[in-house]
Amino acid sequence: MDALLDLLKKNARESDATLAKLLGTTEQEVRARIAAYEQEGVIRGFQALLNTDRLDTNDVRAVIELRIRPEREGGFDRVAARIGKFPQVESMYLMSGAYDLLLFVKGASLQEVANFVSARLAPLDGVLSTATHFMLKTYKDQGVLMESEPHDDRLQVCP
């Protein structure tokens, strides 16, 4: 992967000036390349990575395995596109193995998520079965540990 994308993945808030110095290029060049990536749809957005366990909310998250019937034309894509439009669905992947779609779903309560599954997902044309697992705690997300490793305990000066 391009080193610029790597750096943005690690810290999307890095300033253009710092990025330019890191990459040995100019700020204009950095801005142009980011713009190009946005244009091409490679960069889809910049978000904060939160440890929601530390937030004062009752939001619940669930992982849902979905088996669906592929269509003659378009395979899974049409059903997936319909499901992806629900705002409750935060992420969705096509999987190999025992089920087809893996969904990460958010709701205000257990009840709300359960209702979403039974009232919205399960009845959809082409959905064969659902299995819902509620998430209890986040240990790691997007490569970042939620409880960080111990701080820098190296000697302050050494040879």
Place this chain on the structure above:
Amino acid sequence: MTTDSKSAPDFVAPHVRSLPKSGIRDFFDIVAGRKDVISLGIGEPDFQTPWHIRERAIEAIERGATRYTSNLGTPELRQALAAYMRQSFHAEYDWQHEILVTVGVSEAFDLALRAILSPGDEVLYHEPCFVAYAPLIRMAHGVPVPVETFRKDDFRLTVAELEKKVTPRTRALLLNFPNNPTGATLDLTDTEALADFAIRHNLLVISDEVYSELTYEGGRHSMAAIPRLRDRLIFLNGFSKAWSMTGFRLGYACAPAPLTDAMMKIHQFGMMCASSISQTAGLEAVRHGDAAINEMRDSYHLRRNFVVASLNEMGLDCFMPRGAFYVFPSIQSTGLSSKEFALRLLNEYNVACVPGGAFGACGEGFLRCAYATGMEPLKEAMDRMRTFVRALAR
């Protein structure tokens, strides 16, 4: 009680008593315990040891692999190191007779010197350099002979400077590239010229290549890759820098059997063997640690770019070092000595860098900045240094 009754200081041997304290140690004492200091004075990687390596060490303890190993090191590790030497430098070393696993490059260095030096033998080493070299030569009853390297040569060691210092008593030449504290590296013509010099003057070469894996451009040019030098080379390497394993204390020496055997004699009585747990971890590192090295190297590489660009921009001249994780800017434009600069930077701006003079007299006028530190502290340190340099210019 007689009048010549000795007290504790009298028992210290004169050659140890006369050993100066390391300049780094001085500086450490000043920094120690201070809060809010951003330190660019740390000669050790900021990365945690890669987890798969730590995991293997835990597993070694669980399995009970916690006993003495062969003096030379475990056969598995030596075999893996022989393969590593072949792959990295096309250098053939017989794992049974030519590789010795040690407690860091530090011990390997000490062994090498003690194995080859007779009292009064002179040893050429280049400055600025790692602080341990001259003291270790002294402890082995040799005579350290510093050879200068210069900013105009990007701190490469030149044969012209060596020729000025070589005498009939010169026994060995020490090399350390990529270099601590300058980040200097050698290219192929340099290593060839140094090899010829050593052969011409019939010297042994001890090459400390502990930063070899952290080479960013220009390729890795090892003394071990020069076949005609093989019979007079002790090659040293370790796990501390490449795999971020400083606390494991693991290194190794590769040398022809008679030399390995001589080092091993000292090692077997003085150390017995390197930690068995560390050796298990080291085996994991050489066998499966490439991805981790690549990731860390990429990260140092970018940070190097950032620090060099920032320092040059604020008017502290530095060349683009191609290896290790140090930059060595000149602070001569500020009119301060390197010690004054470092002390004021510490006292007024809470940033610690090591004055160049700590690495040898010709390091005066320079500063060692280690960039093995996270991006956020690095940015903050550069901002503070910029403010300091601006204030000085006023």
